[in-house]
Ligand SMILES: Nc1ncnc2c1ncn2[C@@H]1O[C@H](COP(=O)(O)OS(=O)(=O)O)[C@@H](OP(=O)(O)O)[C@H]1O
Ligand SMILES: [Mg+2]
């Protein structure tokens with residue numbers, strides 16, 4: 001008997017791998033086709049193209065499933081030149097392994113119009129019922145533009161619970177033990193020895209494997225660092241000061257006896273890094289009363305960390321709730337840490353936030 005979600009995992013990993021081939025090409029281009037969205041955040045040819053390729057693979061395999069994806073097609077319909085730039089990438093990005101490309105991912109997208117339709121298919125409102133995929137085609141777009149970390153993110157939720165999570169991180173070291181000592185926060189690229197896929201299926205643990213471009217490489221189990229002494233730990237936090245409150249995190253570090261500076265890294269690469277022990281504690285503290293976290297920014301990382309032996313909660317200690325729509329509506333903050341120290345961190349987070 002095959003294990004639960006084996007097909008979903010295979011499709012998700014290959015879809016992320018193919019989408020990452022596209023983002024890697026755009027990463028090395030000088031002009032990345034960047035435009036500004038209504039909320040003033042950037043989106044590039046890479047984000048749109050990766051979303052089209054992933055949705056194409058999902059629809060070829062699971063046509064009845066719903067999809068919640070970050071990007072929208074409306075802006076592209078009014079911009080034929082941008083559409084054509086994206087189409088050029090979508091048309092020409094293929095896995096090296098022809099069998100996986102055709103038999104698993106369903107092959108090429110028909111034309112530019114079909115591509116726009118695919119991008120627009122990620123408009124599900126989410127919720128607590130049924131099978132829903134969450135896609136962040138490029139998480140950490142600012143990092144992608146800056147030459148930092150970014151991640152191609154895909155997760156399957158069933159009745160509001162994350163069952164499968166995959167993160168493709170082209171700029172992280174492949175090797176889990178090398179990553180332990182590498183400077184994972186600094187400016188990064190996808191040179192030799194870089195590019196990793198993290199994945200997890202509920203109840204089956206978490207793995208990492210080289211990102212590659214052909215048949216999937218063999219994976220290895222990953223687990224969080226067994227920290228007992230917080231004084232040797234460090235936080236892994238956003239690069240962008242607007243995404244997490246850095247002065248509160250400094251106070252929390254001090255109270256916990258953490259002396260090392262925070263590792264600053266864009267995207268869900270943070271979740272993957274702590275899940276393989278190349279980092280300790282993911283901390284995200286709200287900066288605004290109105291911003292709502294999006295499910296695609298957390299779903300895959302949440303499962304990967306929990307399957308690697310961690311706990312992921314908000315600042316009250318409750319699990320993240322992926323069942324309420326496209327956002328984590330009432331969520332305040334995220335703390336992901338090895339299970340043994342998670343409650344200790346939450347206690348101090350609450351002390352510091354409570355002082356305000
Ligand atoms: N105001 C605010 N507060 C919190 N979070 C926000 C905010 N604005 C945006 N975002 C989301 O942050 C995503 C980027 O992830 P990180 O914050 O972890 O990384 S970093 O900021 O790039 O360092 C980023 O994901 P992408 O848009 O996929 O890059 C955003 O969804
Ligand atoms: Mg994101």
Ligand SMILES: [Mg+2]
Pocket residue numbers: 047070136137138139140141
């Ligand atoms: Mg994104």
Ligand SMILES: [Mg+2]
Pocket residue numbers: 041042070141
């Ligand atoms: Mg974005």
